[in-house]
Amino acid sequence: xxxALRNTLILLSTLVIMIAGGWVxxxxxxxxxxxxxxxxxxxxxxxxxxxKAKSESFDLVREQYIRSMYRKENYNKxxxxxxxxxxxxDFIRQLxxxxxxxxxxxxxxxxxxTDNYGYxxxxxxxxxxxxxxxxxxxxxxxSRPIMKVIKLQVQxxxxxxxxxxxxxxxxxxxxxxxxSTTSSSLRTILTxxxxxxxxxxxxxxxxxxxxxxxxxxLESSRLxxxxxxxxxxxxxxxxxxxxxxxGRVYLGFLERVSQSSGSATFRLNKGGIEETMTLRIGQPTNxx
Numbered sequence: 001x002x003x004a005l006r007n008t009l010i011l012l013s014t015l016v017i018m019i020a021g022g023w024v025x026x027x028x029x030x031x032x033x034x035x036x037x038x039x040x041x042x043x044x045x046x047x048x049x050x051x052k053a054k055s056e057s058f059d060l061v062r063e064q065y066i067r068s069m070y071r072k073e074n075y076n077k078x079x080x081x082x083x084x085x086x087x088x089x090d091f092i093r094q095l096x097x098x099x100x101x102x103x104x105x106x107x108x109x110x111x112x113x114t115d116n117y118g119y120x121x122x123x124x125x126x127x128x129x130x131x132x133x134x135x136x137x138x139x140x141x142x143s144r145p146i147m148k149v150i151k152l153q154v155q156x157x158x159x160x161x162x163x164x165x166x167x168x169x170x171x172x173x174x175x176x177x178x179x180s181t182t183s184s185s186l187r188t189i190l191t192x193x194x195x196x197x198x199x200x201x202x203x204x205x206x207x208x209x210x211x212x213x214x215x216x217x218l219e220s221s222r223l224x225x226x227x228x229x230x231x232x233x234x235x236x237x238x239x240x241x242x243x244x245x246x247g248r249v250y251l252g253f254l255e256r257v258s259q260s261s262g263s264a265t266f267r268l269n270k271g272g273i274e275e276t277m278t279l280r281i282g283q284p285t286n287x288x
Contacts, residue, residue: 077146079183080176083111083120088174091145092124099193100135102128102168109171116181119173121150127157130166130199137170144188146175156201160209163202205272208251215250216241223264223279226257231264233279252277 080088089106096104104126111120128136133154140147151171157163177183211217220236230244231254243254243264252268255276262281267274 076144076188078144079117079181080145080174081183083118083174083176085120088120088122092122094189095139095143096136099132100139101132102126102136113178116177116179117175118178119175121171121173123169123171125167125169127165127167129164130156130201131164133166133168135193138193139190140170140172142190148173148175154201156199156203160207161212163206163209164199166199166201203272208271211250215248216243217250218252218266218268218277218279221279222283223262223281225281226259226262226264228259229257231257231279233264 080091085108092104092106096102104124107123109121109123112118137149137152140149149170149172151169153169155167157165157167214237216233216235216239218233221233223231223233224240225232230242232240232242235241243249245254245256247254249266249268251270252266255265255267257264263278265276265278267276
């Protein structure tokens with residue numbers, strides 16, 4: 001074999017090896033890198049979508065923040081004009097009215113004086129439904145005169161017929177103007193009473209209360225007629241009673257009536273266990 005031919009074969013072999021190696025490299029490693037970059041791009045696009053969604057709500061959040069700050073900075077709170085105990089008692093009496101009524105005792109504890117203001121510490125104790133107590137407490141803290149609750153003790157009553165009632169002891173400070181500090185005579189009282197549907201202090205399971213109001217007991221009653229929104233039953237005392245939808249019976253209320261099936265369905269709460277009972281015309285009772 002001539003020297004020139006041998007060199008030509010060597011160069012051709014080298015070229016084939018380089019082409020094969022390049023093909024293998026291009027077929028394997030760049031694909032893995034591209035897959036990695038594709039994953040990074042997908043993650044970045046997901047983050048971008050999240051940031052866009054958040055940015056779209058920025059104006060709404062900013063508006064809510066501005067409103068909240070404005071309300072905080074311009075909230076109408078004022079000092080009492082003086083530390084006259086009779087005036088303070090009269091204001092507490094106004095707070096303790098209507099849906100915020102409680103059986104209440106009032107007493108003063110002490111009085112602290114500074115150069116520009118002072119405060120009178122009062123103690124309020126009594127009983128009420130939890131709903132009324134919560135409304136009374138909200139009025140104390142959110143009405144115009146500056147009052148601060150510094151101590152509060154609340155205990156639920158345990159008698160079956162008093163499970164929605166609480167006993168409370170409340171200590172508060174009533175701040176009043178002194179020295180060069182001025183105060184108007186406005187004593188605006190919160191009228192937007194918060195609504196509560198549940199007493200968190202009441203036990204979930206409890207004894208069944210007695211029928212002190214002599215309401216219709218469905219266990220001893222029979223349905224005799226129904227209308228579009230009412231049921232007529234003969235109760236345990238032999239009385240003919242009309243009960244409208246939402247009307248009370250012993251342990252519950254009338255939930256719905258059906259003229260087509262001649263039935264009335266009641267929602268009952270038996271010691272914290274809720275169930276339905278359906279009465280039908282011509283049958284004494286037909287639970288659930």
